[in-house]
Amino acid sequence: MGDILVGTCSWTDRALVASGWYPRGRRDAEGRLRFYAERFPVVEADSSYYALPSERTSRLWAERTPDGFVFDVKAFSLLTGHPTRPDALPADLRPALARRRAPDPGGRDAGLLDELWARFTEALAPLRRAGRLGTVLFQFPPSLTPGPRSEAFVRACRERARGWPFAVEFRHPDWWRGDREPATAALLADLDATAVAVDTARDLPTSMPPFAPVTTRRLAVVRFHGRSPHWGTGSKEEAYRHTYTEGELAAWVPRVRGLAERTEQVHVLFNNCCADAAVRAAETMRRLLGEEVPHQLRHACMPLPGLWPGD
Structure with missing residues (x-):
């Protein structure tokens, strides 16, 4: 049985910070991360999607967390083909982005992507x-x-x-629908890539199937995005606003345990926003899975609730 690590998709989300979950004296950058890491063993760093991280930042993350704590780091938007604002790049790379037309890993913008990959790799080296x-x-x-x-x-x-270590979350539901499902799983297995399972709203055109394949022995990942009816269409706050019920989470418990039986580790991450909804859902999931929840977490939630290139 692999280890099951439960956490959230951010420890710096504005709604969480404003909720009062972080106590006085622990609301600066260092205090927040240390407080979070005392309560959960894993977190997703999503800031790296919006702007290239720095080596100094990831070094501080490593220094402020205990042995055994891990970060799942979201790849920078341009590396995954998302639209990217020029000001998300370092100043010296912005002219190259302005000339770029579309994702083309082997073509005219290869030089820009080469530099982005190099800087992204260097930035995350302290975590490795x-x-x-x-x-x-x-x-x-x-x-x-x-x-x-x-x-x-x-x-x-x-x-x-x-x-x-490479995990993939597709946002177009057809990757996991119908006859396409086995081919997608086979593609990721061939790439030694972890397939990310998701929980989202049901019965919408943009709804993602709650399919939880295992494509690498090393790791499985499940991300809970909430079940807002605005999933895929509304603002970030609208699309991810949801408070999970115990019943909704309990339905995932046998699936998560099933993933743990087939992998070395499972990461269960909550991305539902609205005050401290994500940390409260994470605490509930840990309890349902039978994990021991630290006393500090119970107390806090009651009232407000490898190898890398170049190695």
Whole structure:
């Protein structure tokens, strides 16, 4: 039976910080992370999706967390084919982004991507050296629909990230629908990539099937995005606003345990926003799975509730 690590998709979300979950004296950058890491063993760093992280930042993350704590780091938006604002890049790379037209890993913008990959790798090196890197999450946009061209793009990303711990979350539901499901699982298994299972709203055109495949022995990942009816259409706050009920989480318990029986480790991460809804859901899931929840977490939630390139 593999280890099951439960946490949230951010420890710096504005709604969480404003909720009062962090006590006085623990609300600065260092205090928040240390407080979080005393209560959960895993967290997703999503800031790296919006802007290239720095080596100094990931070094501080490693220094402020205990042995055994791990970060799942979200890949920078441009690396996964998402639209990216020029000001998300370092100033010296912005002109190259302005000239770039579309994702083309082997073509005219290869020089820009080469530099982005190099800087991204360098930035995360402190986490690797400290044993704090769980996986790098490549969340591909809804515009990446199944087909040969999209598969080639995913393969090109994996080639650039050869040797990295690599997890994939597709945002177009057709990757996991009907007859396509086995082919998608086979693609990820061939790439030694972890398939990310998701929980989202049901019965919407953009709903993701709650399929939980195992494509690598090393790791399985489940991300709980909430069940807002605005999933895929509303603002970030609307799309992810949801308070999970115990029944909704209990339905996932046998699936999570099933993943643990087939992998070395399972990461269960909550991305539902609205005050401290994510940390409360994470605490409930840990209890349902039979994990021992630290006394501090129970008290806090009651009232407000590898190898890498170049190695």
